[in-house]
Amino acid sequence: MSAASDVYKRQCKVVFVVGDFTTTIGDPTGKNKARPEISREKIESNMKTYLEQVGKILLTDEKSFSWVPNSDWFTSVTDINLPADSKIGFQVVHDGVKITTPVDPNTIVGKAIVFENTRKQVSEQTSVLRRQISVVTLTSFLWTLRHITHAQLIKRDMFQDRLAKNEDLYMHEMMYPVLQGIDSSVITTLYGSCDMEIGGTDQTFNMLMGRQIQEINKINYETAGVSSDLQAVVTMDILSGTDGVEKMSKSLDNYISIADEANDMYGKVLSIPDALIVQYFRLCTYMPMAEIEEVARDLEHGAKNPKDIKMRLAREIVAMYHGQEKALMAEAAFTNTFKHGEVPHDAAEVVITAGEKLIDVLLREHVVPSKTEFRRLIKEGAISVVETAEKIDTPDFVITKSANFRIGKRRFIKIVLK
Amino acid sequence: MSAASDVYKRQCKVVFVVGDFTTTIGDPTGKNKARPEISREKIESNMKTYLEQVGKILLTDEKSFSWVPNSDWFTSVTDINLPADSKIGFQVVHDGVKITTPVDPNTIVGKAIVFENTRKQVSEQTSVLRRQISVVTLTSFLWTLRHITHAQLIKRDMFQDRLAKNEDLYMHEMMYPVLQGIDSSVITTLYGSCDMEIGGTDQTFNMLMGRQIQEINKINYETAGVSSDLQAVVTMDILSGTDGVEKMSKSLDNYISIADEANDMYGKVLSIPDALIVQYFRLCTYMPMAEIEEVARDLEHGAKNPKDIKMRLAREIVAMYHGQEKALMAEAAFTNTFKHGEVPHDAAEVVITAGEKLIDVLLREHVVPSKTEFRRLIKEGAISVVETAEKIDTPDFVITKSANFRIGKRRFIKIVLK
Numbered sequence: 099m100s101a102a103s104d105v106y107k108r109q110c111k112v113v114f115v116v117g118d119f120t121t122t123i124g125d126p127t128g129k130n131k132a133r134p135e136i137s138r139e140k141i142e143s144n145m146k147t148y149l150e151q152v153g154k155i156l157l158t159d160e161k162s163f164s165w166v167p168n169s170d171w172f173t174s175v176t177d178i179n180l181p182a183d184s185k186i187g188f189q190v191v192h193d194g195v196k197i198t199t200p201v202d203p204n205t206i207v208g209k210a211i212v213f214e215n216t217r218k219q220v221s222e223q224t225s226v227l228r229r230q231i232s233v234v235t236l237t238s239f240l241w242t243l244r245h246i247t248h249a250q251l252i253k254r255d256m257f258q259d260r261l262a263k264n265e266d267l268y269m270h271e272m273m274y275p276v277l278q279g280i281d282s283s284v285i286t287t288l289y290g291s292c293d294m295e296i297g298g299t300d301q302t303f304n305m306l307m308g309r310q311i312q313e314i315n316k317i318n319y320e321t322a323g324v325s326s327d328l329q330a331v332v333t334m335d336i337l338s339g340t341d342g343v344e345k346m347s348k349s350l351d352n353y354i355s356i357a358d359e360a361n362d363m364y365g366k367v368l369s370i371p372d373a374l375i376v377q378y379f380r381l382c383t384y385m386p387m388a389e390i391e392e393v394a395r396d397l398e399h400g401a402k403n404p405k406d407i408k409m410r411l412a413r414e415i416v417a418m419y420h421g422q423e424k425a426l427m428a429e430a431a432f433t434n435t436f437k438h439g440e441v442p443h444d445a446a447e448v449v450i451t452a453g454e455k456l457i458d459v460l461l462r463e464h465v466v467p468s469k470t471e472f473r474r475l476i477k478e479g480a481i482s483v484v485e486t487a488e489k490i491d492t493p494d495f496v497i498t499k500s501a502n503f504r505i506g507k508r509r510f511i512k513i514v515l516k
Numbered sequence: 517m518s519a520a521s522d523v524y525k526r527q528c529k530v531v532f533v534v535g536d537f538t539t540t541i542g543d544p545t546g547k548n549k550a551r552p553e554i555s556r557e558k559i560e561s562n563m564k565t566y567l568e569q570v571g572k573i574l575l576t577d578e579k580s581f582s583w584v585p586n587s588d589w590f591t592s593v594t595d596i597n598l599p600a601d602s603k604i605g606f607q608v609v610h611d612g613v614k615i616t617t618p619v620d621p622n623t624i625v626g627k628a629i630v631f632e633n634t635r636k637q638v639s640e641q642t643s644v645l646r647r648q649i650s651v652v653t654l655t656s657f658l659w660t661l662r663h664i665t666h667a668q669l670i671k672r673d674m675f676q677d678r679l680a681k682n683e684d685l686y687m688h689e690m691m692y693p694v695l696q697g698i699d700s701s702v703i704t705t706l707y708g709s710c711d712m713e714i715g716g717t718d719q720t721f722n723m724l725m726g727r728q729i730q731e732i733n734k735i736n737y738e739t740a741g742v743s744s745d746l747q748a749v750v751t752m753d754i755l756s757g758t759d760g761v762e763k764m765s766k767s768l769d770n771y772i773s774i775a776d777e778a779n780d781m782y783g784k785v786l787s788i789p790d791a792l793i794v795q796y797f798r799l800c801t802y803m804p805m806a807e808i809e810e811v812a813r814d815l816e817h818g819a820k821n822p823k824d825i826k827m828r829l830a831r832e833i834v835a836m837y838h839g840q841e842k843a844l845m846a847e848a849a850f851t852n853t854f855k856h857g858e859v860p861h862d863a864a865e866v867v868i869t870a871g872e873k874l875i876d877v878l879l880r881e882h883v884v885p886s887k888t889e890f891r892r893l894i895k896e897g898a899i900s901v902v903e904t905a906e907k908i909d910t911p912d913f914v915i916t917k918s919a920n921f922r923i924g925k926r927r928f929i930k931i932v933l934k
Contacts (some may be wrong), residue, residue: 190606
């Protein structure tokens with residue numbers, strides 16, 4: 099996203115393509131028909147959360163930023179399935195009177211009315227664009243395929259790996275790069291150009307496919323009066339997660355969120371393995387490359403303590419999202435807690451009745467999300483009393499006196515008996 | 517078609533699938549978008565001619581016979597491109613008064629109205645079916661592809677040949693068998709079942725794909741209340757053309773049409789190479805296999821003159837389409853002409869002015885279709901005077917006296933000077 103930020107500062111518009119259609123297609127438990135109207139609601143809600151995060155880095159006004167789900171062009175009006183008793187109406191104005199005529203929901207016209215209305219609800223401004231673009235149909239998809247050879251697709255390393263291992267390669271998987279490439283072409287039509295695509299190094303093949311599909315469509319771009327320049331392709335290293343093993347991902351719970359509180363963010367950055375320090379400096383900060391190389395040399399020759407370098411990294415990152423002041427406060431809180439064994443001054447404090455179970459308190463206060471997670475923490479010896487460092491070793495632990503508890507590395511709770 | 521005839525006699529319904537969509541996709545000079553409304557007109561007119569021929573073998577009432585173009589399910593409503601000034605109207609009835617409201621032709625609703633109306637025009641009865649079936653969309657096509665592996669498609673001999681020769685194999689070509697397979701699945705949904713698919717041996721791979729796609733869709737068939745039995749696949753040898761080299765094809769002009777006049781049909785059958793005699797008996801007549809084997813033995817051992825066997829073949833075939841009497845008349849006419857050098861009694865007779873050029877007369881009377889064809893015939897020595905057997909060797913030949921001309925093998929014209 100830092101790269102996108104650089105781009106928008108150069109007066110370009112940033113467009114996020116949400117691959118909701120390609121995700122549905124890729125999902126092995128998929129049903130016969132995608133249900134665009136349902137998944138759209140989910141996308142809208144996901145995007146809302148996402149936009150809050152994006153807003154911390156990018157301007158999100160309409161001139162600088164836009165997002166579109168690719169189901170907008172890949173899903174057909176015919177994919178809409180409505181219950182037979184749906185009430186669909188076509189509104190006409192006659193002599194100044196509004197008349198609504200019912201339309202059979204199982205006809206193409208019925209589906210088309212629903213399709214248009216749904217698009218309208220998203221945003222009156224973008225819906226005009228969406229209603230006018232040439233949607234990708236089976237016909238136009240096959241037209242694209244006639245310009246792409248088997249040899250070209252099959253050479254993709256991922257496909258070659260599968261074949262070498264004698265693992266099944268399904269035909270919809272082979273279509274993936276083509277579908278993603280079409281995204282760039284649709285963005286060109288929708289916004290007048292698609293000058294640059296930014297993605298992870300794992301997307302290089304797909305993004306170059308975007309260039310090829312723009313090339314194929316040049317003649318159509320001329321008719322549509324949009325730019326026929328091929329997109330530049332910018333690839334970024336994939337950011338590793340805090341575990342140092344997998345790529346950063348919410349579902350693997352090895353992530354640092356832009357929306358994390360300053361203290362959490364600081365602590366999470368400190369928890370990364372030393373081997374990731376340079377990568378994080380490169381991908382997550384605006385520090386000049388020359389300085390980063392210096393950091394790398396210092397680490398290699400043991401000139402500096404990795405912990406100190408990580409603290410600088412954590413300060414840099416927290417400052418980007420919360421400002422310099424909060425970064426320094428997070429550092430102070432961390433130092434207090436971990437260097438001096440203190441409970442952070444902003445730890446939650448709850449007053450309970452003697453005899454309550456620890457699990458019930460932690461669940462009620464949302465310190466742990468579930469009993470399963472609680473049991474896992476107990477098993478790992480990750481819950482302890484701060485004052486005595488005594489590890490809690492039973493899930494049925496009952497609180498008999500006031501104490502501060504430490505849960506995992508960075509969660510604390512002050513429990514006071516009334 | 518003889519095979520289809522056998523099927524319908526067993527109380528089955530014969531459905532001809534016209535591959536107009538797959539043809540458009542396969543056409544290398546294809547445009548970005550198929551234009552379904554235009555090509556539909558052409559199909560309708562082609563089908564009219566075709567149905568006249570089909571009627572000679574099959575019952576063509578709605579109960580026994582039906583035909584459908586596969587653009588009906590592969591073409592999307594979005595593929596319709598209308599001029600911006602098209603007048604599209606949505607008709608509602610309000611208080612017994614018909615009100616037509618104009619609809620923007622560039623919206624999905626506008627296209628849907630045109631789509632439905634076009635389908636309606638074909639046939640009110642079948643259009644109800646067509647409007648209700650699940651049209652094949654990009655989404656459902658990709659859903660089908662997730663059940664088909666690369667290994668399965670690439671093993672097709674045609675594809676293997678291409679790869680072995682290092683010739684380009686385009687991705688839309690790889691999709692072909694899948695598209696054709698989907699045809700069988702749509703027929704199942706449309707008519708309640710698709711029990712048997714009949715095609716040439718070159719279609720075996722594609723027809724088996726139909727079985728697989730029926731298997732994939734079994735769960736959907738249950739919901740739709742249609743048969744979930746997989747189709748039987750019947751393959752037929754490909755009939756060779758009269759040249760004995762290529763498969764029979766109108767465009768190669770090596771064909772015998774069901775609609776040919778008795779004399780033409782008889783003559784054309786006689787013109788086939790001896791090597792094709794047995795194949796024609798097998799594929800084009802109802803003669804029992806035991807008898808055909810006898811014919812084959814006779815030919816092999818030289819027990820009978822191939823010419824006599826061919827005359828029997830010609831009689832059999834002509835009798836099928838024109839009746840026994842006309843078959844015998846055709847034989848007599850042929851025998852007269854070719855055995856005794858006579859002009860057939862039904863040859864065209866024209867009266868002309870002395871000094872006319874032969875080419876002008878032949879073009880006017882439609883005996884030859886073009887000057888090019890005429891020059892080719894002259895060059896081959898294929899135009900002669902019947903009475904003298906003199907070959908015409910100049911394209912500028914001027915007629916100076918009444919004479920009968922023979923053009924090619926079977927065309928004759930009696931020219932009388934006034």
